[in-house]
Amino acid sequence: MKMSITKKSLSWLCFSLLWVGCSQRPQNTSTEQPQALETDFITLNPDTATVKQTYPGNIEGLVNVDIKAQVSGYLEKIFVKEGDYVQKGQLLFKIKSEVFQEQVSNSSAALQAAIATHASVRIEVEKMKSLVGGSVVSPVQLKTAEANLQAATAQVAQAKATFGASKINAGFALIKAPVSGYIGRIPNRVGNLISATDATPLTTLSDISTVYVYFSLSEAEFMRLNSGSADRTAKINIGLVTADGQQYPENGKLQVASGNVDRVTGTVSIKAVFNNPKRILRSGGSANVVIEESLSNILLVPKAAVKDIQDKFFVYRLADSSKVRLIPIEIKAESGDNYIVRSGLKNGEQIAINRIDVLYDGIQVKPKIKTKS
Numbered sequence: 001m002k003m004s005i006t007k008k009s010l011s012w013l014c015f016s017l018l019w020v021g022c023s024q025r026p027q028n029t030s031t032e033q034p035q036a037l038e039t040d041f042i043t044l045n046p047d048t049a050t051v052k053q054t055y056p057g058n059i060e061g062l063v064n065v066d067i068k069a070q071v072s073g074y075l076e077k078i079f080v081k082e083g084d085y086v087q088k089g090q091l092l093f094k095i096k097s098e099v100f101q102e103q104v105s106n107s108s109a110a111l112q113a114a115i116a117t118h119a120s121v122r123i124e125v126e127k128m129k130s131l132v133g134g135s136v137v138s139p140v141q142l143k144t145a146e147a148n149l150q151a152a153t154a155q156v157a158q159a160k161a162t163f164g165a166s167k168i169n170a171g172f173a174l175i176k177a178p179v180s181g182y183i184g185r186i187p188n189r190v191g192n193l194i195s196a197t198d199a200t201p202l203t204t205l206s207d208i209s210t211v212y213v214y215f216s217l218s219e220a221e222f223m224r225l226n227s228g229s230a231d232r233t234a235k236i237n238i239g240l241v242t243a244d245g246q247q248y249p250e251n252g253k254l255q256v257a258s259g260n261v262d263r264v265t266g267t268v269s270i271k272a273v274f275n276n277p278k279r280i281l282r283s284g285g286s287a288n289v290v291i292e293e294s295l296s297n298i299l300l301v302p303k304a305a306v307k308d309i310q311d312k313f314f315v316y317r318l319a320d321s322s323k324v325r326l327i328p329i330e331i332k333a334e335s336g337d338n339y340i341v342r343s344g345l346k347n348g349e350q351i352a353i354n355r356i357d358v359l360y361d362g363i364q365v366k367p368k369i370k371t372k373s
Contacts, residue, residue: 037364039316041352044300048297051335060213062209065179065181067175067203071172075191085180085183090176092202111160111162128142180209184203210273218266253272307356314327317351
């Protein structure tokens with residue numbers, strides 16, 4: 001009985017202490033509102049910006065021709081020097097042609113003999129035709145003579161073809177420029193044996209009145225520029241920076257060099273076409289293609305106002321009751337000290353441009369609206 005009274009006493013004591021503690025907590029705890037932070041904000045309005053992207057490229061001439069011999073022989077003469085500019089049809093090389101001239105002479109003689117034989121057989125046929133009517137010559141003999149005439153006619157045609165081929169071969173001994181352009185390296189010297197099967201050409205001829213600068217775009221960039229997803233308000237300018245760092249004075253145009261995406265690199269080959277009236281750009285050189293887009297009706301946010309969290313971008317937007325909300329945004333490109341916004345923000349919204357390291361979602365602020373400079 002004594003033990004039971006003790007347990008009841010302890011239970012009543014614990015309950016009393018708990019009730020007193022709960023009833024007195026509001027009197028001992030002070031709930032203080034955090035002081036609102038003075039924060040600068042800007043209002044987003046439609047803006048303009050210029051975006052530049054640079055891509056390394058390789059230069060090729062409008063036409064790059066490997067000059068090769070079509071007949072074999074010893075190189076007799078070289079009429080040009082490396083780096084010379086030549087016109088279409090200009091003589092470049094000469095291969096010793098005595099053997100080809102002999103072939104022309106032989107084929108010419110064979111043609112003359114075939115023509116003489118043809119004339120003789122034709123006369124014989126005409127004579128037999130007059131004798132067949134008097135039964136001096138049989139019809140079989142006339143048919144035989146006519147067959148011989150057909151054979152002689154074929155021999156004349158064959159001799160003419162051989163003569164023509166020999167003249168063509170003789171002409172191949174003189175190698176002329178197929179296009180206008182600049183002469184490349186000449187590896188052979190006078191006296192070298194030249195063959196039509198040589199892997200190394202006699203020289204390379206480049207027409208550089210217009211040049212192609214080949215470079216690569218990522219699949220996403222290619223689709224944006226070529227499939228209509230680029231900004232309708234964008235004005236695109238194609239420039240070139242030469243190997244010495246100078247801006248090339250001519251603007252270019254983009255053309256697709258390959259319609260396929262490289263599975264290994266995920267890029268598409270593009271060529272920029274540039275006029276080259278002063279022959280400054282040379283085939284085989286290198287340069288940087290600069291794609292400059294002038295964009296309008298876009299939203300810009302300062303880079304200092306953007307928070308990068310695990311490769312994702314966020315800004316603090318001013319919400320109701322002067323509280324800020326941390327919202328994600330998508331970045332389209334960079335332009336100087338600003339980001340161009342793809343999505344996440346709207347015209348007229350206000351974002352914080354300072355204190356982003358101490359702000360957090362839902363904090364009360366004292367906004368100060370700044371004019372965007």
